[in-house]
Amino acid sequence: MTQQDRERIAAGLADGLSYGEIARRLNRPTSTITREIGRNGGPGGYRPQQAHQATTRRARRGTPAPPRPAGSLSGAMEDELVELSVKTGLPRTSARVHIDLLLSQDGRRTAAELANRLKISPATVSVAVNFLIQLGFLRRERDPRRRRDVYVVDADAWYNSVVTGSRQTLQTVRAAKVAAQAYELDSPVRERLTKAAAFLEQVSLDVIEAADRRRDLLT
Structure with missing residues (x-):
């Protein structure tokens, strides 16, 4: 280059x-x-x-790159997973953190490990992991011996992310219902908001029900 x-x-x-x-x-x-x-x-x-x-x-x-562990993905494949995550709406750094955790052997990394592996600042790691935690993609644990946080992605993360997203949509549904009440009964805006709220509410409840019903697949 x-x-x-x-x-x-x-x-x-x-x-x-x-x-x-x-x-x-x-x-x-x-x-x-x-x-x-x-x-x-x-x-x-x-x-x-x-x-x-x-x-x-x-x-x-002329320092050779360190060999990848046996059975690990190539750099190009990791990059492709990041790109796919970005296309779903994740910020790029959050996507990189998420994929790095998903592909780690035990699904656990400290902030320092993430910063070192991804060549980003600790502050950038903090923003990325907080965003992922809000989405339910990972959780934070405390290591009492070393007094530092560890970020974890495991089977429950998939359930949490699906349910968290649906619950956030239900918050939008409630807001849409309140907004609809501000318009006259025959208002097209009221009709539009009411229909959208009904659709999103039912879909979100269906998703949560399906996630609860199939959660055993993650155990």
Whole structure:
């Protein structure tokens, strides 16, 4: 990758472009752009000149990349999982944290481990994990011996994420019902809100019921 390529990456980040869009503009795989940014400060700390110098130093040393554990996914496949998560609506850093936890052997990492593995700041890790906790994708445990938090993703996380999302939708349903009452009985706005609330309420309740009924599949 040339210095000019890295300048274009920095410009794309400054413009708020996705990794996929930057990759298309450079005619490069998205996984290449993801690794380039991830190993050189992340989206908030990427500096093209420093990135180019660091890559040159690494090439000069000729240090081989550490081998991946047997049975683990390739970097390209991990990147693809991140991209799919982003397409579902997850912020990119939260998606990277989530996938890293999912692919860890015991589904557990400390904030320091996540920061070191993903080359992001502890503050960035904190924002990402808090977002994932709110969605039910992972939980926080306290390690009393070392007095630090451990972030965990396990089988229950799938149940929690489904139920949490449905419960959040039910909050929207209640708000829509209240808003509908502010309009006249024959108002098209009232009708629209009422129908939307009825649909979302029933679907959300169905999802919660199905999750409760099939929870045993996770045990």
